[in-house]
Amino acid sequence: MAQPDYNGPDSSSGAGERVTVAVYAPDPILHVGVVHQLRQRPEIELVDAADGPRVSLVAVDSVDDETAALLYRLRHDSSTRTGLVVGTFESGDALQRVIECGVTAVLRRSEADQDRLLRLVLAIANGEGVLPGDLLAKLLDHVGSLQRSTLDPHAVSLSTLTSREADMLRLVSEGLDTAEIARKTSYSERTVKNVLHEIITRLHLRNRTHAVGYALRNGLI
Missing domain, CATH: 1.10.10.10 (Winged helix-like DNA-binding domain superfamily/Winged helix DNA-binding domain)
Structure with missing residues (x-):
């Protein structure tokens, strides 16, 4: 998993308090792309994980065991809130796994332009949940299926x-x-x-x- 990137000395531009963000991505190209998009926004200050970012943004193609381990680790860091930029969810179980890791803000990689990334980061910093409607429907359907199976596995x-x-x-x-x-x-x-x-x-x-x-x-x- 690539380590977070951070702004250089020229990152002090912009007015008001900026949101500190650490970006994690296993794919170097994806990592550079997300960092490039956020670096251009005066509302954002990119920092290293050791600097106690207000927001940790994880960008992946799909949620594998390595990603889940990172999300669990970030969940136990009370100084940061975590968001996820993801290519696909292979199943409702993978989506539930992400929610259990404490992620309440999700953006599809295909929709992650600069404005949407900024809105996602600001929502995370404010403690707001962000989940596309179809993913919410998938999550509810999955949870409902699990509940029905628990009540009557043969139903x-x-x-x-x-x-x-x-x-x-x-x-x-x-x-x-x-x-x-x-x-x-x-x-x-x-x-x-x-x-x-x-x-x-x-x-x-x-x-x-x-x-x-x-x-x-x-x-x-």
Whole structure:
């Protein structure tokens, strides 16, 4: 994980109290890009982690074990608040994992222009939560699914599958392969594979054919 970058001596421009920010990113290009965007804003002062930043901004493609470990570590630092710029969430479980790490502000990497990054940082500094509506819906759906499983692990309802999962299973039932489903839904082949794997794993099924049969028998597609 790349270490935070900081402004040089010319970073003292701007009026009023600036928000101190440390940027973490495993990808050097991503790290440089985020730092470059924030460095141009007079409201922001980029600092090193050792300087006690008010905001810690973690930028990643996806949430892996290394990212989760960093987020947990930052959660226990009472001097900083943490935000996340992320490429994709592979599942609702990954999103829940981030929230459990104390992250309450999330921005998609594809939407992380200078203005949105600034709004994210200022919201984090003010203790506000920021979560795109579709991610909030995904989180609520995931939590609701976990609660239903806890109450009755064998219960089946229409909400067992998300709309994206149901759409992909319908396409599987029509005989489409991974590449065809990706083109049809505008998702990457990797995302299609991950979504279908998530369904099979969560419902304790054997393969895609078993998943389609299960969904059809229970009126899920």
